[in-house]
Amino acid sequence: xxxxxxxxxxxxxxxxxxxxxxxxxxxxxxxxxxxxxxxxxxxxxxxxxxxxxxxxxxxxxxxxxxxxxxxxxxxxxxxxxxxxxxxxxxxxxxxxxxxxxxxxxxxxxxxxxxxxxxxxxxxxxxxxxxxxxxxxxxxxxxxxxxxxxxxxxxxxxxxxxxxxxxxxxxxxxxxxxxxxxxxxxxxxxxxxxxxxxxxxxxxxxxxxxxxxxxxxxxxxxxxxxxxxxxxxxxxxxxxxxxxxxxxxxxxxxxxxxxxxxxxxxxxx
Amino acid sequence: xxxxxxxxxxxxxxxxxxxxxxxxxxxxxxxxxxxxxxxxxxxxxxxxxxxxxxxxxxxxxxxxxxxxxxxxxxxxxxxxxxxxxxxxxxxxxxxxxxxxxxxxxxxxxxxxxxxxxxxxxxxxxxxxxxxxxxxxxxxxxxxxxxxxxxxxxxxxxxxxxxxxxxxxxxxxxxxxxxxxxxxxxxxxxxxxxxxxxxxxxxxxxxxxxxxxxxxxxxxxxxxxxxxxxxxxxxxxxxxxxxxxxxxxxxxxxxxxxxxx
Amino acid sequence: xxxxxxxxxxxxxxxxxxxxxxxxxxxxxxxxxxxxxxxxxxxxxxxxxxxxxxxxxxxxxxxxxxxxxxxxxxxxxxxxxxxxxxxxxxxxxxxxxxxxxxxxxxxxxxxxxxxxxxxxxxxxxxxxxxxxxxxxxxxxxxxxxxxxxxxxxxxx
Numbered sequence: 001x002x003x004x005x006x007x008x009x010x011x012x013x014x015x016x017x018x019x020x021x022x023x024x025x026x027x028x029x030x031x032x033x034x035x036x037x038x039x040x041x042x043x044x045x046x047x048x049x050x051x052x053x054x055x056x057x058x059x060x061x062x063x064x065x066x067x068x069x070x071x072x073x074x075x076x077x078x079x080x081x082x083x084x085x086x087x088x089x090x091x092x093x094x095x096x097x098x099x100x101x102x103x104x105x106x107x108x109x110x111x112x113x114x115x116x117x118x119x120x121x122x123x124x125x126x127x128x129x130x131x132x133x134x135x136x137x138x139x140x141x142x143x144x145x146x147x148x149x150x151x152x153x154x155x156x157x158x159x160x161x162x163x164x165x166x167x168x169x170x171x172x173x174x175x176x177x178x179x180x181x182x183x184x185x186x187x188x189x190x191x192x193x194x195x196x197x198x199x200x201x202x203x204x205x206x207x208x209x210x211x212x213x214x215x216x217x218x219x220x221x222x223x224x225x226x227x228x229x230x231x232x233x234x235x236x237x238x239x240x241x242x243x244x245x246x247x248x249x250x251x252x253x254x255x256x257x258x259x260x261x262x263x264x265x266x267x268x
Numbered sequence: 269x270x271x272x273x274x275x276x277x278x279x280x281x282x283x284x285x286x287x288x289x290x291x292x293x294x295x296x297x298x299x300x301x302x303x304x305x306x307x308x309x310x311x312x313x314x315x316x317x318x319x320x321x322x323x324x325x326x327x328x329x330x331x332x333x334x335x336x337x338x339x340x341x342x343x344x345x346x347x348x349x350x351x352x353x354x355x356x357x358x359x360x361x362x363x364x365x366x367x368x369x370x371x372x373x374x375x376x377x378x379x380x381x382x383x384x385x386x387x388x389x390x391x392x393x394x395x396x397x398x399x400x401x402x403x404x405x406x407x408x409x410x411x412x413x414x415x416x417x418x419x420x421x422x423x424x425x426x427x428x429x430x431x432x433x434x435x436x437x438x439x440x441x442x443x444x445x446x447x448x449x450x451x452x453x454x455x456x457x458x459x460x461x462x463x464x465x466x467x468x469x470x471x472x473x474x475x476x477x478x479x480x481x482x483x484x485x486x487x488x489x490x491x492x493x494x495x496x497x498x499x500x501x502x503x504x505x506x507x508x509x510x511x512x513x514x515x516x517x518x519x520x521x522x523x524x525x526x527x528x
Numbered sequence: 529x530x531x532x533x534x535x536x537x538x539x540x541x542x543x544x545x546x547x548x549x550x551x552x553x554x555x556x557x558x559x560x561x562x563x564x565x566x567x568x569x570x571x572x573x574x575x576x577x578x579x580x581x582x583x584x585x586x587x588x589x590x591x592x593x594x595x596x597x598x599x600x601x602x603x604x605x606x607x608x609x610x611x612x613x614x615x616x617x618x619x620x621x622x623x624x625x626x627x628x629x630x631x632x633x634x635x636x637x638x639x640x641x642x643x644x645x646x647x648x649x650x651x652x653x654x655x656x657x658x659x660x661x662x663x664x665x666x667x668x669x670x671x672x673x674x675x676x677x678x679x680x681x682x683x684x
Binding site: 310313314316317320321324360364422424425426428429431432433435454457458459461462463466467471 | 531534535537538540541542544545546547548549551552553555556557558583585592
């Protein structure tokens with residue numbers, strides 16, 4: 001475990017029932033960088049984030065966060081560790097019963113005993129950094145998808161975490177809010193000294209901000225490197241993924257018997 | 269074939285036991301912590317409002333009508349024996365021992381229980397519970413526990429109000445409309461109704477029902493499959509399971525309390 | 529909805545619950561009555577107690593003065609023995625008093641009617657634990673009808 005890594009996975013195997021999601025993967029996330037984890041949908045990229053957050057435990061292997069093994073922590077230590085990380089969910093996951101302001105104030109109120117005016121100034125600063133200071137009094141249902149995600153981002157940075165995990169931040173966003181989010185992820189990472197993990201399958205957007213990237217497929221990590229290295233890679237799998245080809249090492253067809261045989265069964 | 273049948277029973281038995289185990293663990297984790305008065309009191313008050321105050325209207329209206337029906341039915345039966353003076357105890361005992369706790373619990377399951385399930389299920393489906401957990405806030409303590417206590421506290425109060433309003437409703441029909449003597453309505457009632465045997469036992473019943481109904485409601489929400497179909501199924505299950513549990517438990521408690 | 533309003537409504541809700549309880553306790557139920565206050569015990573033996581139950585009232589001239597505390601069978605005489613709690617507010621009944629099992633209305637519940645005897649010199653009053661000697665058993669409908677039919681038959 002090197003001092004530069006904030007998160008490190010060592011030979012992690014994770015199974016859901018009989019299905020293996022990860023087969024002995026190892027990766028590490030260097031401090032202060034924006035690291036992308038890419039891969040086709042349905043291979044459990046979100047699962048990776050949940051493993052790092054300690055919400056689920058691996059079947060084999062260890063996950064280190066800030067020098068400690070997260071999957072062997074007791075409840076209280078785990079909750080302490082989680083104060084240093086935060087996660088931006090795909091849906092934003094704002095609390096629908098409270099206003100945007102109260103949403104951002106929620107983690108601060110839960111963990112710190114601070115007077116109201118200090119909380120108010122903290123929340124307004126966080127909202128200002130995502131450009132939503134004017135929307136403080138709106139309810140989450142009144143926000144557009146992009147605004148909801150930015151508000152959730154403000155909540156994720158409310159306690160100044162060391163690590164922030166983005167789960168598909170670009171899914172279903174229009175080009176403008178996508179541009180805003182890309183800029184925010186990069187800027188927040190650099191100005192607050194965060195480490196960011198971005199899980200996504202939007203190759204071009206992620207590549208524009210990532211310092212380093214992992215590509216996952218078939219339960220393994222199939223490629224890693226800086227965006228430039230990956231673009232030049234001659235591995236057919238990486239090539240298929242980076243350029244978005246329909247067929248290749250990741251087959252177009254879900255595993256099935258040959259079509260001729262099945263058709264014969266049908267017509268005979 | 270026979271083996272399949274046994275395997276089916278076994279599977280259902282195992283599933284039921286596991287569900288009960290998960291429900292028990294959830295409740296234990298939610299309640300097994302020192303309450304933080306400063307943080308939890310406002311949450312509890314909010315939930316008391318949602319669960320209790322907002323159920324008040326349906327409870328009072330139903331209580332009034334059930335009391336009036338009891339007054340009417342009781343009168344037509346009792347007058348045949350010239351015993352219409354016993355209308356008071358009939359109305360009061362039916363309400364205090366059975367109808368107050370049971371009907372309140374059934375209405376509560378339909379009104380507040382289903383709402384609790386749907387709310388918690390939706391919070392789960394929209395990842396609000398997950399995100400709370402990642403903010404190092406335990407959703408069991410922050411979301412589940414206040415809702416549970418609000419249910420357990422407010423249902424017995426609602427049952428008391430139901431019985432009180434029902435007795436007034438019986439008075440309205442029996443005394444005001446059908447001409448039973450007001451004095452004998454109250455005095456015969458007082459002679460027959462015992463504070464400990466009837467009022468307190470009914471109250472204990474409603475506390476037990478409150479525990480069971482709220483537990484089922486929050487567990488169904490917490491344990492639901494986080495899709496719109498899963499939530500709707502969980503909501504239905506809350507009403508069905510809670511109602512059956514209340515009626516079954518009522519028989520057991522009645523046998524223990526009033527059976528000799 | 530603001531917090532203040534919620535607090536007020538919840539406060540109202542709890543107060544209404546307590547009010548309902550007080551209403552039920554004070555004006556619907558008998559709040560214990562004699563079972564809580566000071567009382568003394570009297571006993572009486574009956575051939576037949578009919579439908580008398582524990583907690584049935586004991587009345588003097590229609591006024592409730594106590595309740596039945598216990599009903600048992602005296603295995604020596606095979607008579608029913610009824611123990612009563614009588615309020616200390618009503619004491620000094622003469623020992624010539626009689627007690628009978630009466631019925632409120634045709635089908636009403638049964639109660640004990642205590643009929644105080646005459647007072648005169650040399651007649652003691654009933655002390656706690658004493659037996660009332662003069663008792664009249666419950667009227668059992670079947671026996672009444674039987675007697676009636678018998679007497680009808682005798683006239684022919």
